[in-house]
Amino acid sequence: MEIDQRNTPPGGKKREELKQIIVVLIGLPGSGKSTFCEEVAKISNRPWVRVCQDAINNGKSGTKIMCLSVAAAALEYGKSVLIDRCNIDKEQRADFLKLGGSETEKHAVVLDLPNSLCISRSVKRSGHEGKLQGGRAAQVVNHMAPKKELPKLSEGFNRIMFCYNEKDVKEAIKLYGSLSLCDSLPFGCFGQKSVDSMVQVGIRSFFKKQDTSGNAKSVPEDSGNQGAEAGSHTAGDALEKKGKHDKVDVTISISGSTASCSIPTLAFPSISTADFQFDLEKASDIIVEQVEEYIGRIGEAKLVMVDLSHGSKILSLVKTKAAKKNIDSNKFSTFVGDITQLRSCGGLSCNVIANPTNWEIKPGGGGVNAAVFKAAGFVLEVATKERAEKLAAGECVVVPLPSSSPWFGAEGVTHVIHVLGPNMNPKRPNCLKDDYTKGCKILREAYSSLFEGFASIVKPYGNKDQNGKRAAAYVPENNKKTKDSSSSLSKSGVNNRNQDEQGSNTKTWNPWAQALHKIAMSPDSHKDIVLEVSDHVVVIKDSYPKAQQHLLVIARCHGLDSLADVSGEDIPLMKEMHDVGLKWAEKLILENNSLEFRLGYHSIPSMRQLHLHVISQDFDSTHLKNKKHWLSFNTPFFLDSVNVVKQLEEAGELRLGNESFFDGVLRCHRCLSVNPNMPKLKNHLRSCKDPLTFLIQNGYLISSEGKYSR
DNA sequence: GTTCTAGAAC
DNA sequence: GTTCTAGAAC
Known part of the structure; x- marks a missing residue:
């Protein structure tokens, strides 16, 4: 001793x-x-x-x-x-x-x-x-x-x-x-x-x-905390409120706040502004911006931002900014109350609850995270583990809440969406210090991811309005466990943003894959890169062109992530995309008549939102770097637009290529010679002048020599 | 999708 | 030693 x-x-x-x-x-x-x-x-x-x-x-x-x-x-x-x-x-x-x-x-x-x-x-x-x-x-x-x-x-x-x-x-x-x-x-x-x-x-x-405590020494980072955001809402608060504070304030009127859960509603707290110490002004801007973007996409569903404390600054900022932007208060509101007892104590039915969690998606850390895991019971931990082991900042995972959870019966909660926001608190893991450029980007992704997750629960199921946009319709919650086997599923099994639990077109999209989708949904926010915008399409230059000229014609229709989502009813849209692409190819050929273009789609795109490639056939670009780049444009993985439309018209469905084409050899698209590696292929392409016979014969090539037919 | 880089291939 | 690929991380 x-x-x-x-x-x-x-x-x-x-x-x-x-x-x-x-x-x-x-x-x-x-x-x-x-x-x-x-x-x-x-x-x-x-x-x-x-x-x-x-x-x-x-x-x-x-x-x-x-x-x-x-x-x-x-x-x-x-x-x-x-x-x-x-x-x-x-x-x-x-x-x-x-x-x-x-x-x-x-x-x-x-x-x-x-x-x-x-x-x-x-x-x-x-x-x-x-x-x-x-x-x-x-x-x-x-x-x-x-x-x-x-x-x-x-x-x-x-x-x-x-x-x-x-x-x-x-x-x-x-x-x-x-x-x-x-x-x-x-x-x-x-x-x-x-x-x-x-x-x-x-x-x-x-x-x-x-x-x-004035002299209280700050407590070092707690390994058990794992970066969980504490927030003003603590597990202790939740316990204490029970049976005491039945009265809650509705700071913006909520139409049908005691309505039945037939109207899907997402309750979400402010992400990252509590223990993660994100700047409130910046956060409120992002919240309102994201709410504005998504509010039109969730049909009759509603969003409610919740904070436990009266006089919450973040709630007040959001409320003011939302009012300035004339955001429909029937669709988006703020609410003061306990997010774990919205129905029982607040009379507010919210079937989906957002949980600002830690990277391990585990209980602890205090705040909403601790309260949510406590209220939903151990079954939430089990259900969460089945879906994801961890989250990166900006990501979320949608977890259907098993009916055995006490929260399911008492509060009518059907889903929990765990979301991880950026951390600006040096006492927590992965602190961004004062890098608000990155912080804002991640917080934007976190909300975007959260709202996408919610949208996937109240998913549109094929109905289109006269504008060709899929109208959101609430589908009763579906606890059916589906595992995504798509190759794009992140290794952690996390469903980022668009979790689709229905049908064979299931695919998850990582945050980096959302760029085109965002441009399509809000082209006004990307004026610097948008070449043309109409009701149905947006045209941009590819950020990483694989040839001298490489444009993308992006569909603006909701629910059309890729060719896998396309059916016969999309033929008019596909033709419009083709016509717009053709117009741009012809324009570029007028500027440089040596250019030859091909229009087509990737069978399995990496980026979300249906997009047509308009690409010159020189493949002269520093961004053309690897085998996959080449093969994705020069094997049947690349589907010519004319052929896609033809297949839809004749068969009503598409035969898509698959990733096995990426195992192929590096064959020159002109002389068909095989090259051992990418540098040698690129070197060869600079001198090969053979005609693109295969493309010309099939009518796939657009050049100054001849018109392209549809 | 890109970037980074370890290690394979040359 | 340099080049190139492929997988991880984002």
Whole structure:
């Protein structure tokens, strides 16, 4: 035992000023418990006492009773205590939790490192206090490992922190080492991989302390927090409000606020403006801009922005800016209330709830995230895990809420959309510092992604109005689990933006793939790159042209992401796109009569929103870099516009190419010679002057030599 | 879709 | 040693 004598004995210091903590280390031999204690003691200003069973008996191994006795004495002396023994099951830990008074905080730090690592460390070490090293150590670890029982809050811990690797351990050391005499840490479970006890209590008092204590030291980043946005809405708040604050303010009138859930409604809090400290003015601009963009796309569905606090600045800013833009208050409103109890306490039926989560999409961190996971129950964690393991900033995942969730019955919630916003808080992971260029971009993506997710739930199902646009119609929630097997599915399985749970055209679109879609939906916001805009199409120059001239004719119709969405009824639109492309090709040929053009579509585009390529056949461009670039324009993966229209007219459907064409050889489109690699092909293309016989014969080429027929 | 880069190919 | 590809990350 090592007693720190820096502190005064009982009576010498007022006990009220201290926050005494018992930290029960839990871990196999070799998991790093002793190192943890030594490191914490080394960097800490707090008087820690390490109670180590391996050395408690005059440097030799002692008993549990001895540990309890020494720990009790240390607490009497106003110290905080680190219990350095394995404590692998509930029974071994129970007596330590009885020590100290009601003011003493009981923490567990679980060093759940891989058994193999513990064995390897134990075997290799020398001079171990308990003489557990060499071959015997491996035996002991193997014997002990199956008996390991992870701690739960219900055992009596205020806080449990799980560490699974050295990085986690380092963070925990930093956290505990930086606690001064009066500091405390948020209560609850932090960092647990799989849980059955992940409940966070008392975090409200932690945030209150942060606000009110003038000398409170900022608490270091919590590994269990994982960047979760705390917000003004805490789990504690949610608990306290229950049964107390039934009254809520509707800051903009909501038509039919007590309406049945037949009108789909998304309730969303402000993303990133709470714990992630995003600038409120900038955030409110983005919220209103995104609401304006999406409000016309969700049919009769509604958006409601929710904040727990009266006098919320962000709510007020959004409300004012939305009013200035004349956004229909029947479609978009703000609401003061508890997002977890909108129907029961606020009379507001919202079937979809947005949750500003952390990158691991896990409970914790306080704020809305903690409250949502708590209210929706463990089934939400399970349902979430089936859909996604993690999120990148700007992404979201739509999770149908199982009917077994208490939220489903009590609040009528059918879906939760987890969304991760940008973090500007240096105390949280992945801080953007003051880079608001990036921050605004990500926040815009986050809202766009969220609203796309909502739109996918109230998805349009094929109905088109007279403008050719698909009218949104609410389809009752569908809990059918569908797994997207499309090649574009991100590795994490995250559904970005457009989650379509119906039909064979299911495809998810990453944030980077949304650029054309955004241009098509709001060409006015992209005037610098738009060459032409009409009711049905937008023409732009490809940002990364693969030839001297490379334009895109983008359809403006909702619900037409790619050729996979096209059917016979789209023939007029396809013809219009072709005519516009032809017009531009002819215009460019007038400027340079050596150009030859081909018009066509990629069978499986990378970018969302149906677009026609108008590309000159020189393929002279620095942006033509890899095999896929070439093959996507020079194999049947590229479908000529005339042929697409013809197929639609004759068969009513399309035969699309697939990505197997990307395995092909690099054949010159003129002389048909095969080239070993891209640099050599590009070099060859500069000198090959053979005619494009195949294209001419099929009527696919537009050149000064002859007219193109449709 | 692009960029970056490790490692394969030359 | 340089060139090129392919996969990861965005």
